[in-house]
Amino acid sequence: MSTFRQEDVELHYDMGEELGSGQFAIVRKCREKKTNLEYAAKFIKKRRLSSSRRGVSREEIEREVDILREIQHPNIITLHDIFENKTDVVLILELVSGGELFDFLAEKESLTEEEATQFLKQILDGVHYLHSKRIAHFDLKPENIMLLDKNVPNPRIKLIDFGIAHKIEAGNEFKNIFGTPEFVAPEIVNYEPLGLEADMWSIGVITYILLSGASPFLGETKQETLTNISAVNYDFDEEYFSNTSELAKDFIRRLLVKDPKKRMTIAQSLEHPWIKVIKRRNVRNEDNGKKPERRRLKTTRLKEYTIKSHSSMPPNNTYINFERFSKVMEEVAAAEESLRELEKTKKSFREDVEALLSIYNEKESWYKEENESISQDLRQIRQELQKTETLKKQAQEETRSMLQAANGLKRRYRKLENRYEALAKQVASEMKFVQELVWSLEQEKLQGGEGDCSIR
Template sequence: MRTPGMAVFKQENVEDFYEIGEALGSGQFAIVKRCIEKSTGNKYAAKFIKKRLTRASRRGVKKEEIAREVDILQQLQHPNIVALHDVYENRTDVVLILELVSGGELFDFLAQKESLSEEEATQFIKQVLDGVQYLHSKKITHFDLKPENIMLLDRDATLPRIKIIDFGLAHKIQDGADFKNIFGTPEFVAPEIVNYEQLGLEADMWSIGVITYILLSGASPFLGDTKQETLANISAVNYEFDEEFFSSTSELAKNFIRGLLEKETRKRLTIQDALNHPWIKSCGHTEEDSAASEKKAKQLKTKLLKEYTIQSHSSMSQNNTYANFERFAHVVEDIGLMETGLSEVAEAYRTLQGDIEALLSIYNDKEAWYKEERETAKKQLSQACHKFRKVEATRKLVQEDMKAVDVCLESIGKRYNHRQGQLDALRQELNSELQWLQDLMGSLHPEGTNSSIHNRSLSTHVKKALEDLLHLTCEGEVCSEAEQPLTESGINY
């Protein structure tokens, strides 16, 4: 088993093993040609990718980007994904030998029909979902799902098989990694790409939503007159189901599209959610359930889809950079390097300027929203500060009251101690007076039994009376002193 991340290129001449035929299509730095393997006679497609030869050059694709595409393709083997057969490398090119997909684009095939039922549309979307499910199970995001990259293996089959092609922008999503980029076709990119936010598997689901919308209506949901307007529509999720285009479309299909064209990635349908959606699950059922019956009854006109397909093809620039490069490479290298470089810089500047204007428009919208949120937060903070000041003032009043109570309690304690000292002195004085009376009584009566008894009896009565007097006096004074500080302090309980 080949180790992921280790793309293998054969350093041999591809023409020694394959007969290269006519061109099937071209891109900015690639051209696809029909080819036949000499040893088996099997037919394939050879994708010649022009390498960037120097760091300063802007022509060609970086070697590491080609290696990433090859590495991803070498990990994939699924009926709905184009298969990589072999890879060769020479001084100027990397050549991918791919499965030959000769049925043309899905939309071109459907546009040739007089009408299209939702049942047929669902069967094709289901195949796309199956291919994407396989990719997402490997944490791979395509990032460039669009009608041009959804091909048919053989259009003459009863139910043509879908093939997802072109993995030049595909990335493997690493858990926890911060991955942001601005790439893709503006008409089909997700809002998180437009807003330069964290990217993941959810971006493919948005693109499938746009593809489904176009397939069922022949209209593009976010396409504006300019790239800036298109990106602004995507960022604002500005679309609707116009009755002119969706009069024959079921509510179930619209619900499916709404679930995919959801700006918040956590609310957007995952690939498993999409496969389990009633509009998709009813695909291929033989029983006449309500969903299947509704879909079969809906016949979608393909006129608008045909117009969209013609318009999209005519609006695509004829990109024969690779062929021109091959034809005039030596001339350009010798006498036109500076002019070409300046031209490319100017074109890159214009493209960048358009992107900046689109991003600036989005930034201005966000800045207005942040300003409104800031004003609301400022008002709430002001209210909170006012409440805090009131609570702080109340706390200070309570502290002052507690200090006053402490002072009063301290004053009461001091007075109590003072009165206690006075009572102790009075008790000693009374005891002294009592002793004096006892001595006096003893001197007044002669000694003897009767007199002694009488003296003790008298002394006991006198002592008892004095003690009662002392007790009553002490109680009265203590109660009076205990009540007095409370009255003076002015505190009511």
């Protein structure tokens, strides 16, 4: 078990402005009193109960800390110190103040492929270092690719946020469903064994967006996005890639490969001609005898992408508002507000079930050739899921019935556990999530009712 300093962090650091917040963390600028150097303080809300979904478990915090303690590279954020109190673990991190790479590039009028590869080379160097230590980041996306300082001639890339990073141990099969849907690899979508290869897929998606301002797999819904990823459904639209070299497209093609074993590794990507030859002649062939000119990529669509991605991000209400929310729920949580939250949760759950159902359909076709009995069981599961969806729509407040239906599905999944273990684990995980969510909402409604009565 990792040990942290059991002291008040503000005895050693002066806290400043808020820099950002995540699901259960908030980052503040701070200054070390002893050295007068500036850092970033990341306050991670600890989970108080193992059954709760609020906060981060001790195991997850220790995993992130252990990984940060192990890494030291110019293109990766560094850990300076760690504190702990009753509610939070506080990571004192290197201050990365240059903003996101995509925001920086979007400010330019145009961009050459050479300029793009100079930044991409730094990303690859950081990932190469992580993979050399068998560490997979699992959340590579534009928001986690920052600049140390953008007001210098050659800004330095910094990879941040190791909250879901894992050490990949040989012989230990690791599966999980996490990350940002737009950037996750097919093996995550299909709940298959994960490795370092998942990061390479994300790099392919990032490169595609960097050169075009378009996202290769993003659909209108989460289900559509995951379906596109599983089918590797993308192309190089001439509208977006008319000025892009074939070498750049080849680099992306070798990364967006469904089979992780056939996907380009980090070492191979660094040796790819598009990356290796930094001083390339990036020119457009002309038939009229004029001097070739450098290809320049317009950043208009990249600007649009960054604006859209920032505006579509969920509100960061999970640290400061976490404390505020818990007090409000104890005092004035009205039944009407609870119902609105229930509707939002049900809508999100419905999307997840639909996404899972799409995956089940694909899995069913695979198993049908091997065992007809498994196919019959899968059809029965689909019917039960549809019945469950119908019951949910008809009875918004009958949460007890929904829990019983979920338990019924859970029992059926267990019967199939020995035949298709991976599918059963996935379904059981989703149904457990529903049980805990329904229980939590019932408790909040009960507490809300009590609080309302006490005020009046």
